[in-house]
Amino acid sequence: MALFITKRLLMALATVLVVAVLAFLLVHAMPGSPGAVSLGAGASREAIDEVNGRLGWNDPLLSQFFRWLGDAVQGNLGTSLIDGRSVSADLGNRLPVTASLAAGATVLSAILGIGLGVSAAVRGGLVDRIVGGICGLAVALPAFWIGIIFVYLFAVQSSVFPATGYVPFEVSPQDWGMSLALPVITLAVGGAAFIARQTRASMLEALQQEHIRTLRATATPTWKILYIHALRYASLPIVAGIALQFIGLFGGSVIAEQLFAMPGLGQAVQTSVSTHDAPAVQGVVVIATVVVVAVNLVLELATKFLDPKLRAS
Amino acid sequence: MIPNVAPAPADSAPATAAAAVQPKSGQRAAFSKISASRLFASPGGVAGVVWLAALVVASLTAQWWLPYKTEDQDFTAVLSGPTAAHWLGTDELGRDLLSRIFAAAAGTLGTSLITVIVGVVLGTALAMVAAGRGQTEGGISRVTEVMMSLPGTVIILAVIGAVGTNIPLIMAILGVLISAGIYRVMLGQAKSLQSQLYVDAAKVDGVSTLGISLRHVLPGLTNTIVVQSALIFAVGMLIQAGLAFIGFGPPIPQPSWGGMIQGASQHVYDAPWLMVPTGAVLALTVLAANAIGNALGKAPNTGVSHLPSAAARRQRSVAAGAAASVAEAGAIPAKGHLSVRGLSVGVDGGTPLVTDVSFDVGPGTVLGLVGESGCGKTMTALSLLGLLPAGVSATGGQILWNGKNLAAATEREMEGIRGRDIALISQEPMRALDPMFTVGYQLTAAIRRLRKVGKAEAHAEALSLLEKVGIVDAKRILKTYPHQISGGMAQRVAIALALSGRPRLLVADEPTTALDVTVQAEILSLLRSLVKDTGMSVVMVTHDLGVVADICDNVAVMYAGQVVESGRTANILDNPRHPYTLALLAADPHANTAADMPERLATISGQVPQPKDWPTGCRFMARCQFAGSACAAPVPLLPSGSEDGLVRCVKADELAVEGLEWLATEVPTHRVLKIVEKDLA
DSSP: OHHHHHHHHHHHHHHHHHHHHHHHHHHHHSSSOHHHHHHOTTOOHHHHHHHHHHTTTTSOHHHHHHHHHHHHHTTOOOBOTTTOOBHHHHHHHHHHHHHHHHHHHHHHHHHHHHHHHHHHHHHOHHHHHHHHHHHHHHHHSOHHHHHHHHIIIIIIISOSSOSSOOOOTTTOHHHHHHHHHHHHHHHHHHHHHHHHHHHHHHHHHHHTSHHHHHHHHTTOOHHHIIIIIIHHHHHHHHHHHHHHHHHHHHHHHHHHHHHTTOOSHHHHHHHHHHHTOHHHHHHHHHHHHHHHHHHHHHHHHHHHHHOHHHHHO | OOGGGSSOOTTTTHHHHHHHHSHHHHHHHHTOOOOHHHHHHSHHHHHHHHHHHHHHHHHHTHHHHOSSOTTOOOTTSTTOOSOSSSTTOBOTTOOBHHHHHHHHHHHHHHHHHHHHHHHHHHHHHHHHHHHHSHHHHHHHHHHHHHHHTSOHHHHHHHHHHHHOSOHHHHHHHHHHHHHHHHHHHHHHHHHHHHTSHHHHHHHHTTOOHHHHIIIIIHHHHHHHHHHHHHHHHHHHHHHHHHHHHTTOSSOTTSOOHHHHHHHHHTTTTTOGGGHHHHHHHHHHHHHHHHHHHHHHHOOOOOOOOSSOOHHHHHHHHHHHHHHHHHHTTOOOOOTTOEEEEEEEEEETTSOEEEEEEEEEEOTTOEEEEEOOTTSSHHHHHHHHTTOOOTTEEEEEEEEEETTEEGGGOOHHHHHHHBTTTEEEEOSOHHHHSOTTSOHHHHHHHHHHHHHOOOHHHHHHHHHHHHHHTTOSOHHHHHHSOGGGSOHHHHHHHHHHHHHTTOOSEEEEESTTTTSOHHHHHHHHHHHHHHHHHHOOEEEEEESOHHHHHHHOSEEEEEETTEEEEEEEHHHHHHSOOSHHHHHHHHHOTTTSOSTTOOSSOOOOOSOOOOGGGOOSSOTTGGGOTTOOGGGGSOOOOEEOSSTTOEEOOTTHHHHHHHTOOOOOOOOOHHHHHHHHHHHHO
C-alpha cells in the first residue's frame, strides 16, 4: 500500500510537471511579447524591448522555465501583465470560489446520481425508463443553456436565488450558500446524469453476481442485499465515476462562473486568455492541474481502500 | 465538460458485466460487427439518424432555401417571437433565427467531426498498438491516464490563448485530449480480440503484427468505433458551443450556436423566447448523436439478475396468491419431507425449461439429480428455494415442504423458509461468497439473522461451525476475505454458511465440480458425515455418476427437462432401465471396472435438444440407439418393477428382457486413415 501511494504521488508530481512545461510552451507561443501586452497598443519599440528584457523574455527558454519553476515552488507565480497584481495572490482569492462550486456540484451530482441510478436499477420497469429518459436529456442539454433557464425560472420569474454574484463564506455563510445554489445546480444536472448511468450499470452488474443468490439463500432481507451488499460491490466504479466527474465539473465551472459572474479560476482563465496575460494563464493552468490531480489522487486512494483485494496487498 | 466522454457508462457498460458472468457468449456478443438492423430496431436510433440527416441536408442546401441572409436585419421585428415572416423569431438586431441556426449548422457539425476523427483514429490506433505489442501497453496506458486526469477545459483555453480562435485546430487538439478516453474503451476489447485462438493461429502462420491488427482486430472493433464516434460527436458539439458561449467562437458576425445562446442570455429578462430555438436545435442534435451511439452500443441482454426487480417480485406475489388455492390438496406429509409433484419451470411467457418433474426426498436421505448440462437439473434445484433467476419461474405443479406448497409461496414466505428450512450451496464457492466482506462478517450475519442470537454468541457459533466443516484455523479464516482462501476452503465456508440456519434440507448444486479431485472427495465425505450427524436431507445436483454412487440414496435421472428414470441408487446403477441411463453408464470411465473396461467408451451422438425443439414424444428419441416408431408418442413415467423405481420409456421392458446394452459406435476406419495420410503427405 505504501509503495502504491508513493508511486501515485510520483505520478501526480510528474503530471503537474508535464502540464507546467506545456503551459510554459503555450504561453510562449502566444502572439505578442509580455512587453507589448503590458504596455498596450501604441507603446514604443524601445519601451517594449525594455520590459521584455527586464522580464528575461529573451533568455534561453530552459533558463526561463527553471526560473519560473523555482519561483513557483516557493509560491510565486509572477505578476499579471495587465494590472501588475501577484498571480498567486489573485488565484488564492479565486480558488475558494471555484473549489466551492466544483465540490458542491460534485457532491450534489453524487447524491442525486446515486439515488437515481440505484432506484432505476432496483425498481426497473417504468422508473428505470423515466430515469433513463431524464438522464439522456440532461446529458444532451448544454450546461450554459440549463443555467440560463434556471436564472429565468428562479431569479427572474421568482427571486428565490440571486441571479449572479458570489458572497464569500466568511462574509455570510447563508448568502454564500444562496449565491452558490444556481451555479451548483446548473453544473450538477449533467454530472448527476452521468453518475446515475454509472450507478445503474454498476448496480445491475452487482445484482448479477452469484453471491447475491447466496445472500438470498440465507434469508438476507432485500433492503440489506441492495443497500449494503450490492451497493458496496458497485461502489468501486461509482467512486471512480465521481472522480472523473470532478474533473469535468472543475472545467465546467469556467462556464458557470462566466454565466453567474463569479470571481473564480474559470473567469481568470477566460480573462487572461483573452488579454494574453502570460503569467496569469500559466499560473491558472498549473493551479487547476494541481487541484484536479490532488482530488483525483484522494478519490483513487479511496477506491483502493474500498476494494479488499487491493487493501490487503 | 470534457471528461463526460471517458469510458462511456451509458448503456454499453453491462456488456462487461455480462462478460464477467458468462465469459464466452458475453464476449462474442460484444464483438459483433456494426449492425444496421440494431440501429433501426431502436426508435431512438431511427429518430437520431433522421434528425442528423435532415440537419446535414438542410444546412448544405441552406443558401437555396433560407428565407434570409444571416446578417439581414429586420428592424420592424426586433426580438420577436415566432411569426409568419420569422418562423422561429428574431434576435436583438432583428436577424432571422431560423436562417442563422441553419447557416451555423454546417460549421458546427463539420468541426465536431474533426474531433471525432482525430480522437477515434488516435485512440483506436493506440489501443491496437498496445494490444498488439504488450511491452508498449504500460507506457501508453500511463500517458493516457495522465491525459485523462488533466483539467481539459483549462488546457483547451490555454491553447486558444496560443493559437487564437482557430476552431478546426482547437477541435483537433480536443480530439487528442479525448483520445485517451477512447483508448481506455478500446483497449480491453482489442486485447481480448488479440487473445482469440484465430489470432494465435494467424501468428503461427506468420502474419505480421500489423496484419493481425488490421485484419483481425480492427474489424472486431468497428461497432465500438461507430458508437464512440457518435458519442464523441455529441461531446464535440457541446464543447464547441460552450467555447463560443464564453466568447471563443468563430469571429463575430458569423453565427454559431453557442454564440447565439450567449446573445440570448443577455435578453433572458425581456425576450426569454430567444433561448428556445437555438437551445432546442443544439439539444436535439446532441440527443440524436447519443441516441445513435446508444442504439448501436446496447449490449445484448446476457447477464441475469439474481434479485428480481421490485416490479417482478410484486408480480410473483400476485401469481402466488392466485395459485395458492390449488396447493392445499396435498396429502399429510412427514416433517422434513420434500415432495415435488408435476413441477414445471419456464421462461416467463415462453419456453418451458422443466416439465412435469416429480420426486420425493425423505428426512436424512440424499437424492441425486443427474444429467447432462442443460437438462434442467439446476433450475429444478433452484426452484426448491424460490431462487430462480429473474425472468424464470415455476409455471405449474407443487413443491410440498412440510405440507406447504413452495411453488405458490410469496417472496415473504420464502424468506422464512430459506436458510432456516432449506439451504443452498453452489458450484463455484469463490463466486458464492461476497468478495467485499470478511468470511466472519458473512457467517455471523447469517447466524444472527437465522438463529436470532446476539453478536458474541454468533461469533462463537461461527467458530464452531467452521470447525464442524473441517477448518482447523477457524479464528484466522473468520478474518479473511474470500479471495484470500482456496477454492476447497471457500466451499467449506459456503457449507458452514448454509448450515448457519440449521436447515432440514440442503440443495447442493454441483458442489464439487469446480474443485480439484482430492478436494472433491473431502467435500463429499464432509457432506456424508453432516447428513449422518444432523439428519438433514440433501438434493445433490451433479453430472458425475461417481458422486451419485458415493453419496446418494436415490437418483432421478433428468433429460431435456424431464425425469426419465428414478429409483434407488443401487437399482439404477446396477440395473438401469432407460436407454439414456444405459448410455450415461456406458460413457462413464469410472463406472466400468478395470476388468470389463471396453476398448472404446460409448458416446451419445448429438446434443441435448434446446427446449424449443423438444418433440411431443420421447425427447431422447433422436439420439437413442433403440428408438422405434412407438417412441414418437408422449411417454408416461411408469413403474420399472424394481422397488419404487420409475422409468419413462416405451421399450423399457423389451430392453430388459433382451438384456440389450448401449454400444460404443465404431469410428469408420477409412476416416482415421485419411487423416493420417494427409498429415504424412
